[in-house]
Amino acid sequence: MSRSIRFAPLAVLLLIIVALVWRLATPVDTNVHxxxxxxxxxxxxxxxxxxxxxxxxxxxxxxxxxRLVNVFASWCVPCVSEVKxxxxxxxxxxxxxxxxxxxxxxxxxxFLARNGDPYxxxxxxxxxxxxxxxGSSGVPESFIVDGKGIVRYQHIGAIExxxxxxxxxxxxxxx
Amino acid sequence: xxxxxxxxxxxxxxxxxxxxxQLPDPQQxxxxxxxxxxxxxxxxxxxxxxDSDAELAGDMRDLVRRRIAGGEKPSxxxxxxxxxxxxxxxxxxxxxxxxxxxxxxxxVLLLIGAWLIRRRIELRSQR
Numbered sequence: 001m002s003r004s005i006r007f008a009p010l011a012v013l014l015l016i017i018v019a020l021v022w023r024l025a026t027p028v029d030t031n032v033h034x035x036x037x038x039x040x041x042x043x044x045x046x047x048x049x050x051x052x053x054x055x056x057x058x059x060x061x062x063x064x065x066x067r068l069v070n071v072f073a074s075w076c077v078p079c080v081s082e083v084k085x086x087x088x089x090x091x092x093x094x095x096x097x098x099x100x101x102x103x104x105x106x107x108x109x110x111f112l113a114r115n116g117d118p119y120x121x122x123x124x125x126x127x128x129x130x131x132x133x134x135g136s137s138g139v140p141e142s143f144i145v146d147g148k149g150i151v152r153y154q155h156i157g158a159i160e161x162x163x164x165x166x167x168x169x170x171x172x173x174x175x
Numbered sequence: 176x177x178x179x180x181x182x183x184x185x186x187x188x189x190x191x192x193x194x195x196x197q198l199p200d201p202q203q204x205x206x207x208x209x210x211x212x213x214x215x216x217x218x219x220x221x222x223x224x225x226d227s228d229a230e231l232a233g234d235m236r237d238l239v240r241r242r243i244a245g246g247e248k249p250s251x252x253x254x255x256x257x258x259x260x261x262x263x264x265x266x267x268x269x270x271x272x273x274x275x276x277x278x279x280x281x282x283v284l285l286l287i288g289a290w291l292i293r294r295r296i297e298l299r300s301q302r
Contacts (some may be wrong), residue, residue, distance in 0.1 A: 035260060035261050073186060102186035102230065103188070104188065127191040127234050135259035137217035137218070138231070
Protein backbone atom coordinates (compact mmCIF):
# COMPACT_ATOMS: atom_id res chain seq x y z
CA MET A 1 0.00 0.00 0.00
CA SER A 2 1.31 3.46 -0.82
CA ARG A 3 2.28 5.78 2.00
CA SER A 4 -0.41 8.31 1.16
CA ILE A 5 -3.12 5.91 2.40
CA ARG A 6 -2.31 7.29 5.86
CA PHE A 7 -4.13 10.46 4.82
CA ALA A 8 -7.40 8.64 4.16
CA PRO A 9 -8.91 9.27 7.65
CA LEU A 10 -8.05 12.98 7.36
CA ALA A 11 -9.69 13.12 3.95
CA VAL A 12 -12.83 11.46 5.32
CA LEU A 13 -12.88 13.98 8.19
CA LEU A 14 -12.62 16.89 5.77
CA LEU A 15 -15.42 15.46 3.67
CA ILE A 16 -17.65 15.20 6.74
CA ILE A 17 -16.88 18.78 7.77
CA VAL A 18 -17.61 20.09 4.27
CA ALA A 19 -20.91 18.19 4.21
CA LEU A 20 -21.96 19.57 7.61
CA VAL A 21 -21.05 23.16 6.72
CA TRP A 22 -22.89 22.91 3.41
CA ARG A 23 -26.05 21.56 5.05
CA LEU A 24 -25.93 24.29 7.71
CA ALA A 25 -25.63 26.91 5.00
CA THR A 26 -28.47 25.51 2.87
CA PRO A 27 -31.04 24.00 5.30
CA VAL A 28 -33.50 21.41 4.09
CA ASP A 29 -36.88 22.70 2.95
CA THR A 30 -39.21 21.00 5.44
CA ASN A 31 -42.32 22.02 3.54
CA VAL A 32 -44.16 19.20 1.84
CA HIS A 33 -45.03 20.23 -1.69
CA UNK A 34 -48.08 18.88 -3.43
CA UNK A 35 -47.30 16.65 -6.36
CA UNK A 36 -50.40 17.87 -8.19
CA UNK A 37 -48.64 20.74 -9.96
CA UNK A 38 -49.31 20.19 -13.63
CA UNK A 39 -52.14 17.74 -12.93
CA UNK A 40 -55.87 18.11 -12.88
CA UNK A 41 -57.66 19.04 -9.67
CA UNK A 42 -59.21 15.78 -8.38
CA UNK A 43 -63.02 15.84 -8.50
CA UNK A 44 -64.61 17.01 -5.27
CA UNK A 45 -67.74 18.68 -3.92
CA UNK A 46 -67.63 20.47 -0.61
CA UNK A 47 -70.44 21.11 1.82
CA UNK A 48 -71.72 24.61 2.42
CA UNK A 49 -69.40 26.30 4.89
CA UNK A 50 -71.64 29.26 5.60
CA UNK A 51 -75.38 29.54 4.91
CA UNK A 52 -75.87 32.04 2.13
CA UNK A 53 -72.36 31.66 0.73
CA UNK A 54 -72.03 29.46 -2.37
CA UNK A 55 -69.95 26.36 -1.79
CA UNK A 56 -67.02 25.11 -3.86
CA UNK A 57 -66.65 22.07 -6.09
CA UNK A 58 -63.99 21.05 -8.59
CA UNK A 59 -66.30 22.01 -11.47
CA UNK A 60 -66.12 25.63 -10.27
CA UNK A 61 -62.38 25.58 -10.87
CA UNK A 62 -62.53 24.86 -14.61
CA UNK A 63 -64.47 27.86 -15.84
CA UNK A 64 -61.99 29.16 -18.39
CA UNK A 65 -60.18 31.68 -16.17
CA UNK A 66 -57.42 31.01 -13.64
CA ARG A 67 -58.54 31.07 -10.03
CA LEU A 68 -56.79 31.22 -6.67
CA VAL A 69 -57.88 28.57 -4.18
CA ASN A 70 -56.98 29.53 -0.63
CA VAL A 71 -56.87 26.76 1.99
CA PHE A 72 -57.54 28.51 5.30
CA ALA A 73 -59.25 28.25 8.70
CA SER A 74 -60.63 30.59 11.34
CA TRP A 75 -58.20 29.12 13.90
CA CYS A 76 -55.20 29.72 11.66
CA VAL A 77 -53.29 32.73 12.98
CA PRO A 78 -51.36 33.69 9.81
CA CYS A 79 -54.64 33.54 7.85
CA VAL A 80 -55.81 36.68 9.65
CA SER A 81 -53.17 38.92 8.11
CA GLU A 82 -53.36 37.04 4.82
CA VAL A 83 -56.95 38.26 4.29
CA LYS A 84 -55.67 41.81 3.72
CA UNK A 85 -53.34 40.58 0.98
CA UNK A 86 -56.19 38.54 -0.54
CA UNK A 87 -58.35 41.68 -0.58
CA UNK A 88 -55.53 43.40 -2.44
CA UNK A 89 -55.40 40.58 -4.97
CA UNK A 90 -59.19 40.69 -5.31
CA UNK A 91 -59.02 44.40 -6.05
CA UNK A 92 -56.62 43.57 -8.85
CA UNK A 93 -59.17 41.25 -10.42
CA UNK A 94 -58.16 37.89 -8.98
CA UNK A 95 -60.98 35.41 -8.37
CA UNK A 96 -60.45 33.77 -5.00
CA UNK A 97 -62.20 30.69 -3.64
CA UNK A 98 -61.76 29.35 -0.14
CA UNK A 99 -61.52 25.89 1.36
CA UNK A 100 -62.26 26.20 5.07
CA UNK A 101 -60.54 23.49 7.11
CA UNK A 102 -62.06 22.10 10.31
CA UNK A 103 -64.42 24.96 11.08
CA UNK A 104 -67.95 25.38 12.37
CA UNK A 105 -70.16 27.85 10.51
CA UNK A 106 -70.21 30.22 13.47
CA UNK A 107 -66.41 30.26 13.66
CA UNK A 108 -66.14 30.99 9.96
CA UNK A 109 -68.77 33.72 10.22
CA UNK A 110 -66.83 35.31 13.06
CA PHE A 111 -63.57 35.14 11.13
CA LEU A 112 -65.08 36.78 8.05
CA ALA A 113 -66.82 39.44 10.14
CA ARG A 114 -63.58 40.34 11.93
CA ASN A 115 -61.24 40.24 8.96
CA GLY A 116 -63.25 40.65 5.78
CA ASP A 117 -64.40 38.28 3.04
CA PRO A 118 -62.33 38.13 -0.16
CA TYR A 119 -63.84 34.81 -1.27
CA UNK A 120 -66.35 34.27 -4.05
CA UNK A 121 -67.05 30.76 -2.83
CA UNK A 122 -66.20 28.94 0.39
CA UNK A 123 -66.35 25.16 0.76
CA UNK A 124 -66.35 23.53 4.18
CA UNK A 125 -63.79 20.74 4.74
CA UNK A 126 -64.36 19.68 8.36
CA UNK A 127 -62.18 16.55 8.13
CA UNK A 128 -59.46 17.85 5.81
CA UNK A 129 -60.50 15.34 3.12
CA UNK A 130 -60.22 17.71 0.16
CA UNK A 131 -57.10 19.24 1.66
CA UNK A 132 -55.48 15.80 1.66
CA UNK A 133 -56.71 15.02 -1.85
CA UNK A 134 -55.01 18.20 -3.07
CA GLY A 135 -51.68 17.30 -1.49
CA SER A 136 -51.87 20.23 0.89
CA SER A 137 -50.28 19.74 4.29
CA GLY A 138 -51.32 22.74 6.36
CA VAL A 139 -52.93 26.14 6.52
CA PRO A 140 -52.61 28.60 4.95
CA GLU A 141 -51.77 27.41 1.47
CA SER A 142 -52.93 28.64 -1.91
CA PHE A 143 -53.25 26.91 -5.25
CA ILE A 144 -53.44 28.59 -8.64
CA VAL A 145 -55.76 26.56 -10.88
CA ASP A 146 -55.99 27.45 -14.55
CA GLY A 147 -59.13 27.67 -16.64
CA LYS A 148 -59.02 23.97 -17.51
CA GLY A 149 -58.79 22.84 -13.89
CA ILE A 150 -55.06 22.09 -13.89
CA VAL A 151 -53.09 23.00 -10.78
CA ARG A 152 -50.35 25.36 -11.88
CA TYR A 153 -48.74 26.61 -8.69
CA GLN A 154 -48.81 25.92 -4.97
CA HIS A 155 -47.92 28.62 -2.47
CA ILE A 156 -47.13 27.23 0.97
CA GLY A 157 -47.71 29.62 3.85
CA ALA A 158 -49.53 32.92 3.92
CA ILE A 159 -49.35 35.09 0.84
CA GLU A 160 -47.55 38.20 2.02
CA UNK A 161 -47.50 41.64 0.48
CA UNK A 162 -44.10 40.87 -1.04
CA UNK A 163 -45.57 37.80 -2.79
CA UNK A 164 -48.31 39.71 -4.62
CA UNK A 165 -46.28 40.31 -7.77
CA UNK A 166 -45.24 36.64 -7.86
CA UNK A 167 -48.84 35.47 -7.53
CA UNK A 168 -49.99 37.86 -10.24
CA UNK A 169 -47.21 36.64 -12.51
CA UNK A 170 -48.18 32.99 -11.92
CA UNK A 171 -51.80 33.82 -12.65
CA UNK A 172 -50.74 35.45 -15.91
CA UNK A 173 -48.81 32.32 -16.84
CA UNK A 174 -51.87 30.22 -16.11
CA UNK A 175 -54.02 32.13 -18.54
CA UNK B 176 -55.15 37.35 22.84
CA UNK B 177 -53.72 36.92 19.35
CA UNK B 178 -50.18 37.30 20.66
CA UNK B 179 -50.72 34.52 23.18
CA UNK B 180 -52.02 31.89 20.75
CA UNK B 181 -49.48 29.52 19.19
CA UNK B 182 -48.66 29.73 15.50
CA UNK B 183 -49.80 26.15 14.95
CA UNK B 184 -53.23 26.44 16.52
CA UNK B 185 -55.78 23.64 16.67
CA UNK B 186 -59.34 23.82 15.45
CA UNK B 187 -62.43 23.78 17.62
CA UNK B 188 -63.80 20.63 16.05
CA UNK B 189 -63.46 17.19 17.67
CA UNK B 190 -61.33 14.51 15.98
CA UNK B 191 -62.80 12.73 12.96
CA UNK B 192 -64.92 9.69 13.76
CA UNK B 193 -62.38 7.03 12.83
CA UNK B 194 -59.32 8.97 13.96
CA UNK B 195 -59.17 7.28 17.35
CA UNK B 196 -61.64 4.38 17.02
CA GLN B 197 -60.72 0.90 15.92
CA LEU B 198 -62.59 -0.71 13.06
CA PRO B 199 -65.01 -3.41 14.25
CA ASP B 200 -63.43 -6.05 11.97
CA PRO B 201 -60.08 -7.04 13.55
CA GLN B 202 -58.51 -8.08 10.22
CA GLN B 203 -59.36 -4.76 8.64
CA UNK B 204 -58.10 -2.91 11.71
CA UNK B 205 -54.82 -4.83 11.51
CA UNK B 206 -54.40 -3.87 7.85
CA UNK B 207 -55.25 -0.26 8.66
CA UNK B 208 -52.79 -0.10 11.55
CA UNK B 209 -50.04 -1.66 9.45
CA UNK B 210 -50.55 1.04 6.81
CA UNK B 211 -50.85 3.88 9.34
CA UNK B 212 -47.52 2.92 10.88
CA UNK B 213 -45.88 3.44 7.48
CA UNK B 214 -47.46 6.79 6.56
CA UNK B 215 -45.50 9.83 7.67
CA UNK B 216 -47.23 12.61 9.56
CA UNK B 217 -46.96 15.84 7.58
CA UNK B 218 -47.00 18.05 10.66
CA UNK B 219 -44.74 16.12 13.04
CA UNK B 220 -42.54 14.79 10.30
CA UNK B 221 -40.58 12.31 12.38
CA UNK B 222 -43.69 10.32 13.37
CA UNK B 223 -46.12 8.09 11.60
CA UNK B 224 -49.79 9.07 11.54
CA UNK B 225 -50.39 6.19 13.95
CA ASP B 226 -48.25 7.97 16.56
CA SER B 227 -48.91 11.62 15.85
CA ASP B 228 -51.33 13.77 17.85
CA ALA B 229 -51.68 16.34 15.08
CA GLU B 230 -55.21 16.93 13.83
CA LEU B 231 -54.22 16.32 10.22
CA ALA B 232 -52.79 12.95 11.30
CA GLY B 233 -56.14 12.13 12.89
CA ASP B 234 -57.94 13.04 9.68
CA MET B 235 -55.53 10.84 7.72
CA ARG B 236 -56.14 7.92 10.11
CA ASP B 237 -59.86 8.44 9.57
CA LEU B 238 -59.28 8.40 5.80
CA VAL B 239 -57.25 5.18 5.98
CA ARG B 240 -59.78 3.38 8.17
CA ARG B 241 -62.80 4.42 6.11
CA ARG B 242 -61.15 3.29 2.90
CA ILE B 243 -59.99 -0.05 4.33
CA ALA B 244 -63.50 -0.59 5.69
CA GLY B 245 -64.79 0.19 2.21
CA GLY B 246 -62.67 -2.64 0.81
CA GLU B 247 -59.77 -0.70 -0.66
CA LYS B 248 -56.37 -2.39 -0.54
CA PRO B 249 -53.64 -0.77 1.59
CA SER B 250 -51.32 -0.61 -1.43
CA UNK B 251 -53.94 1.40 -3.35
CA UNK B 252 -54.35 3.87 -0.48
CA UNK B 253 -50.58 4.22 -0.20
CA UNK B 254 -50.31 4.84 -3.95
CA UNK B 255 -53.06 7.48 -3.71
CA UNK B 256 -51.16 9.30 -0.97
CA UNK B 257 -47.85 9.04 -2.84
CA UNK B 258 -49.54 10.51 -5.91
CA UNK B 259 -50.35 13.61 -3.86
CA UNK B 260 -47.39 13.98 -1.55
CA UNK B 261 -44.56 12.02 -3.16
CA UNK B 262 -42.70 8.94 -1.94
CA UNK B 263 -41.55 10.82 1.15
CA UNK B 264 -44.91 10.27 2.78
CA UNK B 265 -44.42 6.50 2.87
CA UNK B 266 -41.85 5.00 5.22
CA UNK B 267 -41.55 1.91 3.05
CA UNK B 268 -38.36 2.03 0.92
CA UNK B 269 -39.03 2.16 -2.82
CA UNK B 270 -37.08 0.92 -5.81
CA UNK B 271 -36.41 4.42 -7.13
CA UNK B 272 -32.86 5.36 -8.10
CA UNK B 273 -32.65 7.65 -5.07
CA UNK B 274 -33.10 4.62 -2.81
CA UNK B 275 -30.45 2.43 -4.48
CA UNK B 276 -27.68 3.39 -2.01
CA UNK B 277 -29.97 2.13 0.73
CA UNK B 278 -30.29 -1.30 -0.88
CA UNK B 279 -26.71 -1.58 -2.15
CA UNK B 280 -24.83 -0.30 0.91
CA UNK B 281 -25.12 -3.53 2.98
CA UNK B 282 -23.95 -5.61 0.00
CA VAL B 283 -21.05 -3.27 -0.73
CA LEU B 284 -19.99 -3.16 2.91
CA LEU B 285 -20.09 -6.97 3.12
CA LEU B 286 -17.93 -7.21 0.01
CA ILE B 287 -15.41 -4.72 1.44
CA GLY B 288 -15.33 -6.71 4.67
CA ALA B 289 -14.79 -9.97 2.78
CA TRP B 290 -11.95 -8.37 0.78
CA LEU B 291 -10.26 -7.09 3.94
CA ILE B 292 -10.47 -10.55 5.53
CA ARG B 293 -9.02 -12.15 2.42
CA ARG B 294 -6.13 -9.70 2.40
CA ARG B 295 -5.40 -10.38 6.05
CA ILE B 296 -5.41 -14.17 5.46
CA GLU B 297 -3.10 -13.80 2.44
CA LEU B 298 -0.67 -11.55 4.33
CA ARG B 299 -0.63 -13.96 7.24
CA SER B 300 0.06 -16.99 5.03
CA GLN B 301 2.96 -15.15 3.33
CA ARG B 302 5.01 -14.97 6.53
